[in-house]
Amino acid sequence: MEITSSNxxxxxxxxxxxxxxxxVLAIAPDHPDLIVMSADLGGSSGLERFRASFPxxxxxxxxxxxxxxxxxxxxxxxxxxxxxxxFSPFLSLRASEQIRMNLGYMEMNVKAIALGxxxxxxxxxxxxYGLEDVAVMRAIPNLTVVSPAxxxxxxxxxKAAAAFEGPMYIRLTSEGINPPVYTEDYxxxxxxxxxxxxxxxxxxxxxxSMVHHSLKAAELLAEQGIEAQVINMHTLKPLDEECxxxxxxxxxxxVTVEEHSIIGGLGSAVAEFLAPRRDQTRLLIIGxxxxxxxxxxxxxxxxxxxxxxxxxxxxxxxxxxS
Amino acid sequence: MSYxxxxxxxxxxxxxxxxxxxxxxxxxxxxxxxxxVDIMAVLYGRILRYxxxxxxxxxxxxxxxxxxxxxxxxxxxxxxAGIISDEIFxxxxxxxxxxxAHPVMNLDLGIESSNGSLGHGxxxxxxxxxAAKKRGKAFNTYIFMGDGETNEGSVWEAxxxxxxxxxxxxxxxxxxxxxxxxxxxxxxxxxxxxxxxFASFGWYTLEVDGHDIDALVEAFEDSNSQGKPKAIVAxxxxxxxxxxMENDNAWHHNRLTKTNYEAALExxxxxxxxxxxx
Numbered sequence: 001m002e003i004t005s006s007n008x009x010x011x012x013x014x015x016x017x018x019x020x021x022x023x024v025l026a027i028a029p030d031h032p033d034l035i036v037m038s039a040d041l042g043g044s045s046g047l048e049r050f051r052a053s054f055p056x057x058x059x060x061x062x063x064x065x066x067x068x069x070x071x072x073x074x075x076x077x078x079x080x081x082x083x084x085x086x087f088s089p090f091l092s093l094r095a096s097e098q099i100r101m102n103l104g105y106m107e108m109n110v111k112a113i114a115l116g117x118x119x120x121x122x123x124x125x126x127x128x129y130g131l132e133d134v135a136v137m138r139a140i141p142n143l144t145v146v147s148p149a150x151x152x153x154x155x156x157x158x159k160a161a162a163a164f165e166g167p168m169y170i171r172l173t174s175e176g177i178n179p180p181v182y183t184e185d186y187x188x189x190x191x192x193x194x195x196x197x198x199x200x201x202x203x204x205x206x207x208x209s210m211v212h213h214s215l216k217a218a219e220l221l222a223e224q225g226i227e228a229q230v231i232n233m234h235t236l237k238p239l240d241e242e243c244x245x246x247x248x249x250x251x252x253x254x255v256t257v258e259e260h261s262i263i264g265g266l267g268s269a270v271a272e273f274l275a276p277r278r279d280q281t282r283l284l285i286i287g288x289x290x291x292x293x294x295x296x297x298x299x300x301x302x303x304x305x306x307x308x309x310x311x312x313x314x315x316x317x318x319x320x321x322s
Numbered sequence: 323m324s325y326x327x328x329x330x331x332x333x334x335x336x337x338x339x340x341x342x343x344x345x346x347x348x349x350x351x352x353x354x355x356x357x358x359v360d361i362m363a364v365l366y367g368r369i370l371r372y373x374x375x376x377x378x379x380x381x382x383x384x385x386x387x388x389x390x391x392x393x394x395x396x397x398x399x400x401x402x403a404g405i406i407s408d409e410i411f412x413x414x415x416x417x418x419x420x421x422x423a424h425p426v427m428n429l430d431l432g433i434e435s436s437n438g439s440l441g442h443g444x445x446x447x448x449x450x451x452x453a454a455k456k457r458g459k460a461f462n463t464y465i466f467m468g469d470g471e472t473n474e475g476s477v478w479e480a481x482x483x484x485x486x487x488x489x490x491x492x493x494x495x496x497x498x499x500x501x502x503x504x505x506x507x508x509x510x511x512x513x514x515x516x517x518x519x520f521a522s523f524g525w526y527t528l529e530v531d532g533h534d535i536d537a538l539v540e541a542f543e544d545s546n547s548q549g550k551p552k553a554i555v556a557x558x559x560x561x562x563x564x565x566x567m568e569n570d571n572a573w574h575h576n577r578l579t580k581t582n583y584e585a586a587l588e589x590x591x592x593x594x595x596x597x598x599x600x
Contacts, residue, residue, distance in 0.1 A: 056456075059452070061479075061483055062479075062482065062483065062486075064476075064479035064482070064483070066441075066445070066475075066476040066479060067445045067448070067476055067479030067480045067482075067483060069445070070442055070444075070445020070446045070448070070449065070476070070480065071445050071446070071448045071449035071452065071480070071483065072449060073445075073446050073449060074445065074446040074447060074448060074449020074450040074451075074452070074453065075449040075450070075452060075453045076449070077434075077446070077449070077450060077453070078449075078450055078453030078454065078457065078459075079453070079457075080453055080456075097439060098442065098445070098476070101436065101437075101439055101442055102442070102446070105427075105436050106427050106435065106436050
């Protein structure tokens, strides 16, 4: 799956989950040891074609996420490359202790892919939202946590995950309604943040769907004469501290933006990085509030919670003036 | 191993349990360790295929102590089997040791999995057995569970999946001593029909006296499962072998004082002939 502007346009139409399924299908021939698992959400995870094309490499465990993680660990222990999939809270919260024991403590080579994280489940409501997943997954030792920015980066992340030895949690946000951040091939490495816009006044550090919205915000700020650089922190753990250090050589105001609770996510990770430093960096954390939000269509929830370009730029302006 | 040798191994293990529990100076899970001993002696003395000097042997049978607090019944079996050395064994419960109160995965010590949190082992066992079938491997996977452990819902998720996947290379043994941390199971969460439960989920289920070596061997060697995973519900006595601990839940997790250690040795009686040769 080559990253070209026409492919990217096509992928955006598939939606996040459809694209994820396509990406897994595309890597399968290069990974004969790949086993993809689902807890009865194969169709909803875009895996129909994979299941039809590689029936021997697809395992449905039934609606039992805790067991699925343990089974995945056993399969991985015998040398398979295992992807487990479900919706964010069912993996990261319902099965969090299984992830802790099997992926964290025993470091089994399992990639847990959380479909529809953040608020992208829209009208399905808070039961299906991934509000706290990064907070929990990030705190588990040995786990790598990744949050791709757009369609192209989902393709990159799936490829990189299949080649990566070790446990990983990947959260997919957005339902593909965002215009792409990337329209041509670029260097994607787990743990290496990417600067997607330059600017000398402040830096916005974003992940997942919020990279796009942060770019929008940066455009609006530029209209006010404020130049914001935008960093795509696609790997939340390990955090790319080298990149952040470089950023702080040029600016002293950081803003984090994430489709996740303001508790425990990207903002917290950046705050943990900043706390022991002896500089005067100011940090604004933008994310979902510490509450169960009123549900609606994806775009509606983002608007309501101020996670769109205009609201983000307004918050940043207010912060700069405060 | 012959049956008398297995009996010697079990006797050796019980004496080691008393020794290690006393020497470490802290509370240990004595009751549930002792209830396991005969089953573990049968497993490591006769059933499991392993190479003592080559614990990573690819075709070894996989064993997981899902009731992770049962290490007193586990480490002495690894010692008797020649998988771990006396030197390693002596480090039990020392600061920074590889052998602590719950197993920590260490293939070089024959420990397949980290446990301690209940309700995990069978899920991993299902995954291993499934992978073994895919790879065309002949080894078997054995999961050792506690009866109290079956209170965990995740156990039943795995119990459901194993027959669906036709994992006849998977055996679960349930140490059914009818007691758990807070007391008698009938007072905590009564389970009167353990074997029926497994059978009704589609397992080939056998019920045996968990202290009868002949019956245990027969159950493990029974090959009539016809495509189903096998559950062996082993009726046991918590604290078995040390009379004052038997069925007394004060010994679920307790410290062995010098007086009680001496009493335990006395209760165990004289070593069997050639027991030291184990």
